[in-house]
Amino acid sequence: MKEFDFIRRYLHRSQADADVLIGIGDDAAVIRPRAGYDLCFSSDMLLKDRHFFGDVAPADLAYKVLAVNISDMAAMGASPRWALLGAGLPQLQEDWLAEFCGSLFVLAQHFGITLIGGDTTKGDLVFNVTIVGELPQGRALRRDAAQAGDDVWVSGQLGLAAAALHHHWHTFALPDAVFDCCERARLRPEPRVALGQALLPVAHAAQDVSDGLAQDLDHILQASGVGAEVFADNVPTLPQLHDVLDKTALYGCVLAGGDDYELVFTAPRSCRSAVAEAGRASATPVTRIGRITQDRGRLNILNANGMPVALASLGFNHFE
Structure with a gap:
């Protein structure tokens, strides 16, 4: 299997999101933010033997790769909306990819997240997700707002x-x-x-x-x-x-x-x-x-x- 076969077969899925004007399949994704909302951006990288064991089940790995990024949106009070996935994979093994991507999309669908792009290359199991969320304008939860007496x-x-x-x-x-x-x-x-x-x-x-x-x-x-x-x-x-x-x-x-x-x-x-x-x-x-x-x-x-x-x-x- 080649890289673009993997993208077409496992990542380029039909996802209903009227705010995504261009999704996977072009040089970049295009989204149209809703009026009255701020966008939140976060990115997390997970490496084999640093953040997960090499023998982890692909379904568990996919879940956690996305979940830790969703957690960043939760901390801001944001609704997660879009994600980009970067992956270094030692080989394109179809059974492994089917289990990984199946789990990834189940969690994404649960939280209303659309996968809008990313990148893949040959590497020793490393993943990076960039996630984008939205929340009412000026309402983000922040680290710098704690007050004495709280x-x-x-x-x-x-x-x-x-x-x-x-x-x-x-x-x-x-x-x-x-x-x-x-x-x-x-x-x-x-x-x-x-x-x-x-x-x-x-x-x-x-x-x-x-x-x-x-x-x-x-x-x-x-x-x-x-x-x-x-x-x-x-x-x-x-x-x-x-x-x-x-x-x-x-x-x-x-x-x-x-x-x-x-x-x-x-x-x-x-x-x-x-x-x-x-x-x-x-x-x-x-x-x-x-x-x-x-x-x-x-x-x-x-x-x-x-x-x-x-x-x-x-x-x-x-x-x-």
Whole structure:
């Protein structure tokens, strides 16, 4: 199979989108933004042996390649609309491509995303997605809008993906049932698009948790010129992890493990009921884990006894 046969057979699918004037098949795509909306752009690259194992199932890989980008749109409160896929593939193996592309388009269709272009070349399994979303003009959730006195919230459960990775790396061993649950979270994170949109009139600042809660919350603190106090034992995780991991390992996964693709966000204390309603409306669990302080750039993480929690690192570093 040649490159353009692959594009025509697997990527050039009929996708109903009146705002796409020219899609796959030309030198560039052309889209027509809707009046009254801002466009959001984001791009993420995933490499074999850095972001995923080489033996990952193609359906799981395709899901995650797109899901991590959708999560960026969720953090902005945007609706994901269009995506471009760049892929380095060692060979064009039809069974593998059929499974990969089938999964990719199922997730894209679920979130109303149209694949409008990209590029392919021979390489050792590397993927880059550029995603474009839209949201009402001037309404984007940002990192630089947290205010002293805000509550700090997170969605879902954190630390599961990191626990699965440590099981793969033989740092510790999880019981089979616990590993299966954590592995599902690692392979199939759920982008919180509906929650992000429900938070537009409520939240001050938001960020998706990709590299670790502590590190990603710190991005908000640095951008906003504020500090935070977080209560480590309030951060939601899989209950069984409390039974099988010691505190050091548990805190490492939950607070600094990353690969969660949940949302961390801040909102005024007066909006607690509105945040809870946003969670209910989007069918997303939300948990209050701390507060924003005036201590510029200072993140204090405390245990149940009010003592500081020491972390070996705040999160994932691509160059370590």
